[in-house]
Amino acid sequence: MITVYGMHASGNCYKVRLLLEMLGRHYEWVEVDVLGGATRTDEFLARNPLGKVPVIELSDGRCLPESNAILCFLAEGSHLWSVEAFDRAQALRWMFFEQYSHEPYIAVARFIKRFLPAGHARTAELPQLHARGMMALSVMERHLAAQDFFCREFGVADIALYAYTHRADEGGFDLGPYPAIRSWLARVEDQPGYVEQQT
């Protein structure tokens, strides 16, 4: 049995839940009160010294943080994680793109607009976040204009990029000019086991 420590409103945590549902795996979800400081306790920091969700805990007590590392681990042996080295590397390439060039702009803009009070000092970051986020969306759009999924078949890279892209509007991004991305979002939502993000 896998235990997931997560927060439903977090896209990084939703990635893990979406994969587990698509794989039909049993798991226990522990909702963590991040904003209330629950990731700063000694008990939590022993699971992840960065004090962030998601973290998974295996039945033997071993823990693993970092959403995209969790996806690779949980998908091992399934149809969502290729056995071919170059295909795996391409999936990793898109997952590193997600964490370096996408999430820091698209997820952070969503955090500022959705979770901080209107007029918060961090709203000053939004113009730059939008500019950088649109660069990431443009790269995705060009790639998806030529193929159905990020790699040859649907898999972990799509799940990683779906999480914050499908909620990009909450950060002030308009997906209207990105038809290939919108078609891809619909293809992800057609996958067996797909579940919506809660909250």
Place this chain on the structure above:
Amino acid sequence: MITVYGMHASGNCYKVRLLLEMLGRHYEWVEVDVLGGATRTDEFLARNPLGKVPVIELSDGRCLPESNAILCFLAEGSHLWSVEAFDRAQALRWMFFEQYSHEPYIAVARFIKRFLPAGHARTAELPQLHARGMMALSVMERHLAAQDFFCREFGVADIALYAYTHRADEGGFDLGPYPAIRSWLARVEDQPGYVEQQT
């Protein structure tokens, strides 16, 4: 034969060279004039639509960007990339940490201090970069106080984290208060095939 498109002054590119040297692999290095705009040509953007180095090109023309994805691909089948799923996941966990919580602060501070003219507007970013970078170094210090390498054995995660940590001083970080990190740097430098970063 592998072709590496890189820039010697870049830590992300050095990761790839260091791994190839440690593996004793033959490769061709193509030095790319990034600051001169060579990553913005159509020819280069066909290799990596993000216009960034490093990128590797295989003999059949397939290309792979993202330094840490390249490490995983090149290390496949070697002693530097475990065959055990949980060990691989832990290595990935540290590589995602490197790209999300380490490189954006420690490498960017180095870029500003080393490559931009003194008094450049971006020097205003340095206090925040130093604060966040020291958080990453603290997490590394605590981890390395208890074990020799990031995973059970020396491997790709160590190479990924070594690249910018060993040059952190160029970004204004003092590694004096991090003895476990300094010991680990020396252990990395003792590995067979180790080569220094050029420039």
